[in-house]
């Protein structure tokens with residue numbers, strides 16, 4: 001099919017829930033993709049923070065092909081080796097205790113919410129528990145995940161949503177304290193807010209939340225679906241703050257291209273929440289995706305991907321600082337941690353036209369909220385890739 005035929009057919013048959021960019025991606029290699037017409041693009045969005053290792057990282061395809069030849073799926077009623085290896089990798093790297101694999105980020109959030117509610121219910125057998133979530137957050141599109149997503153536009157048409165959720169302001173500890181009461185069972189937040197505009201947690205904010213949670217036996221759920229897996233320059237973003245979550249969610253880069261997510265519980269929650277019969281999934285954690293997860297962790301270790309991400313994060317930060325300084329009339333802020341960064345543009349300079357122009361000039365880049373240009377490139381980018389991306393952007397504004 002030609003690119004036009006593909007676009008026409010997709011638009012004819014696929015429910016219109018996305019305004020897609022006018023290109024059809026045919027293949028990828030390293031940190032670049034090619035469209036159906038053969039045009040090359042430097043990829044600075046990585047399938048929205050999925051392709052941490054870029055395309056066809058040595059060793060990745062081989063491991064997945066090997067698993068295809070053995071078995072793709074078994075059901076969670078049986079044991080399999082990829083599950084053993086993937087689970088061990090996630091749990092030991094996170095410092096937590098038990099993992100449950102899901103098919104997506106939203107499902108990981110669902111599991112985190114259910115774990116927190118069950119934990120609270122076992123303590124007092126009440127059904128009025130509250131979760132404190134954050135404004136401008138994003139946790140996914142299923143009803144439970146949407147219920148803790150602080151975005152009125154996403155929520156409004158689907159009400160009534162799950163009850164028992166109240167919203168505080170991110171990085172405003174007083175707004176959290178004002179909502180804490182005896183019914184509070186969990187506080188859920190992204191360690192770095194992604195869709196909302198790339199806001200890293202302030203150290204004092206997240207540490208004080210941890211302290212409040214400890215004091216009142218409230219569970220801290222950290223959503224690392226976008227910021228985890230090495231993107232911030234540490235494997236898990238919470239490592240920057242010297243704190244631990246009670247429950248952590250991850251997905252996106254966890255399988256570097258296969259649909260997999262996870263919620264991970266510390267020992268206290270694992271021992272006092274979900275038991276057989278409480279939760280399940282047909283596909284979640286099947287041999288194919290677990291082979292991917294295990295391989296990703298192995299490749300991260302062998303090639304020291306996280307250290308590279310840290311170094312590239314510094315390089316990108318410097319480049320964007322300089323960019324922001326050169327365009328002080330348009331760029332009002334630069335925020336981020338490692339390789340998750342945002343350039344906030346002035347209200348009269350929307351980023352939509354910039355991402356469109358970048359596409360024309362061979363750079364894939366996306367926004368976060370309306371006026372923030374989002375940088376979530378593959379972790380394996382080089383300095384030359386950063387220079388090239390900045391050069392293209394320079395020509396776009």
Ligand SMILES: *Cc1c(COP(=O)(O)O)cnc(C)c1O
Nearest residue numbers: 104105106138139140194225226
């Ligand atoms: C993408 C994302 C989700 C939802 O993940 P899906 O796989 O799209 O369901 C949840 N939380 C955060 C922080 C995300 O970035």
